[in-house]
Amino acid sequence: MAEQMITRDLKVSFGDHQAVKGVDMEIRPRAVTAIIGPSGCGKTTFLRALNRMHDHTPSARVSGEVLLGDRDIYGDGVDPVELRIRVGMVFQRPNPFPTMSIRDNITFAPKRHGLAKGKALDDLVERVLRQAALWDEVKDRLGASAVGLSGGQQQRLCIARALAVEPRVLLMDEPASALDPTATQRIEDLIYELKKDYTIVIVTHNMQQAARVSDYTAFFYMGLLVEFGETDGLFTNPREERTEAYITGRFG
Amino acid sequence: MTAPREARHLRDELDFLRSQLLEMAGLAEDLVEMAVAALVANDEEKADAVILGDRELDAMEVEIEDACISLLALHQPVARDLRLITMVMRISNDLERVGDHGVNIAESVRHLDAKPPLHRFPQVEEMARIAQGMLADSLDAFVRRDPELARAVCLRDDRVDGLNDSLFRSLLTHMMEDPRRIGIAMSLILVGRNLERVADLGTNVGEDVYYLVTGTSIKHAQKLGEVGPDHAAGG
Numbered sequence: 193m194a195e196q197m198i199t200r201d202l203k204v205s206f207g208d209h210q211a212v213k214g215v216d217m218e219i220r221p222r223a224v225t226a227i228i229g230p231s232g233c234g235k236t237t238f239l240r241a242l243n244r245m246h247d248h249t250p251s252a253r254v255s256g257e258v259l260l261g262d263r264d265i266y267g268d269g270v271d272p273v274e275l276r277i278r279v280g281m282v283f284q285r286p287n288p289f290p291t292m293s294i295r296d297n298i299t300f301a302p303k304r305h306g307l308a309k310g311k312a313l314d315d316l317v318e319r320v321l322r323q324a325a326l327w328d329e330v331k332d333r334l335g336a337s338a339v340g341l342s343g344g345q346q347q348r349l350c351i352a353r354a355l356a357v358e359p360r361v362l363l364m365d366e367p368a369s370a371l372d373p374t375a376t377q378r379i380e381d382l383i384y385e386l387k388k389d390y391t392i393v394i395v396t397h398n399m400q401q402a403a404r405v406s407d408y409t410a411f412f413y414m415g416l417l418v419e420f421g422e423t424d425g426l427f428t429n430p431r432e433e434r435t436e437a438y439i440t441g442r443f444g
Numbered sequence: 445m446t447a448p449r450e451a452r453h454l455r456d457e458l459d460f461l462r463s464q465l466l467e468m469a470g471l472a473e474d475l476v477e478m479a480v481a482a483l484v485a486n487d488e489e490k491a492d493a494v495i496l497g498d499r500e501l502d503a504m505e506v507e508i509e510d511a512c513i514s515l516l517a518l519h520q521p522v523a524r525d526l527r528l529i530t531m532v533m534r535i536s537n538d539l540e541r542v543g544d545h546g547v548n549i550a551e552s553v554r555h556l557d558a559k560p561p562l563h564r565f566p567q568v569e570e571m572a573r574i575a576q577g578m579l580a581d582s583l584d585a586f587v588r589r590d591p592e593l594a595r596a597v598c599l600r601d602d603r604v605d606g607l608n609d610s611l612f613r614s615l616l617t618h619m620m621e622d623p624r625r626i627g628i629a630m631s632l633i634l635v636g637r638n639l640e641r642v643a644d645l646g647t648n649v650g651e652d653v654y655y656l657v658t659g660t661s662i663k664h665a666q667k668l669g670e671v672g673p674d675h676a677a678g679g
Contacts, residue, residue: 384453403518404454427517 194221194391195261195278195360197242202256204237204246211237213415214256219361219408224383224392226406226423228399230443233412235395239363242393243279244272260360277305280354284366286346288338288353295334297349298356307357316356324352325382344375351382362386364394368401380405399439403427411435454519458528461511462586465532465539468504469583471497472539473576475546476642480572482553483635484564494550501543508536524656531656535586538645538652542579545638545645552631565632567611571639574604578646582653591657597650598662604643611636 197219204212212234227235246252258265302308321327326348368376410420419435430436482490512533585594615629
């Protein structure tokens with residue numbers, strides 16, 4: 193199910209400002225890749241380029257290649273909507289559909305894309321809620337409004353919603369930064385479980401979180417990929433001075 | 445780095461670390477036992493096996509240390525997790541030293557051969573038995589998280605020191621009686637010294653386990669009688 197992604201000379205500009213300056217990166221399947229770096233380093237811009245979220249920004253220009261499996265997602269004939277089924281996204285702030293029930297939040301996309309119906313849809317709801325470690329907490333109130341859930345539960349619902357279309361890759365943009373430590377721990381445990389089946393890319397301001405949850409870490413600075421490697425190596429003996437300075441808090 | 449690190453849950457990593465340490469401790473104990481057996485039986489083959497086994501022990505120490513450093517860097521452990529990782533680092537270091545003392549004893553087998561024979565010294569075997577028991581019990585305390593057992597281990601060190609003094613005195617007598625025996629007697633004095641060090645390291649492990657379980661250090665406190673209400677129990 194999980195697929196690898198490869199970027200080749202990926203550049204993203206907004207007007208005159210180049211936010212990502214030619215990044216080559218191989219994102220491994222069934223592993224967690226964390227992207228760290230100071231504010232404005234281009235990490236979120238890079239992440240959003242992985243499922244063409246800049247398409248809707250008129251000033252944005254993207255060049256280079258982003259391969260999902262062996263296909264360039266910016267190539268001719270790729271439908272961005274189809275793409276986002278395969279490359280799911282979870283945002284910083286939980287954003288469940290506020291007018292919908294817990295159940296409808298999950299079934300909305302699969303129904304719309306004709307992926308499941310009837311009994312299969314019920315099974316799907318249970319399966320993804322279990323995968324997101326939320327089933328036991330909500331199984332008796334699937335018809336209740338999603339906004340009645342706590343922040344941490346809402347975020348796990350958003351993860352369940354992303355899983356409902358069976359993506360190959362899951363992109364997470366600071367998925368725990370709005371949550372308390374207990375809810376954060378649950379999201380981290382969940383990431384640990386999900387990587388068995390998915391390719392996960394997580395952007396985080398929290399270096400400790402990157403160290404805890406990821407197999408590979410990329411350090412971005414001023415739009416460049418400064419260092420990319422196994423998390424263990426990067427956090428115990430980084431190759432680059434700038435990486436060392438950043439992770440030890442001696443930056444600038 | 446040999447293989448890509450598979451990010452694992454801290455709990456799994458700590459379980460694995462514990463099992464690595466126990467495996468290392470088992471080997472360290474075996475080496476001491478083998479070294480003394482080689483000495484008593486004048487068995488050079490067994491002595492060589494100790495030297496080989498020590499290389500394995502050294503490799504285990506490096507592996508455990510690497511794992512601990514990664515865990516500290518990646519998980520920022522606190523409280524009992526922090527104590528576990530730091531103490532495992534220290535204990536593995538002590539176990540590595542135990543292996544070195546085993547090698548020293550094994551190496552003396554060669555020196556003891558082809559000299560005018562000396563009858564056996566029961567102190568050597570008794571010291572080895574106690575030192576090994578100290579290691580075994582400290583690790584048992586580690587597994588059971590039993591601070592009392594860990595503390596009791598530390599109190600046994602005095603007995604080994606006493607045996608070492610007794611060994612020294614009787615070897616001194618032999619040396620005075622027959623100067624040809626000075627060489628072999630000196631070797632045995634060094635064996636005693638090595639076993640006494642193994643017991644010291646066993647004490648260190650006991651102290652580390654006590655700290656690991658309780659968060660309180662008993663280092664250097666034993667002889668001052670500062671440890672708990674029933675400190676007099678073992679002398």
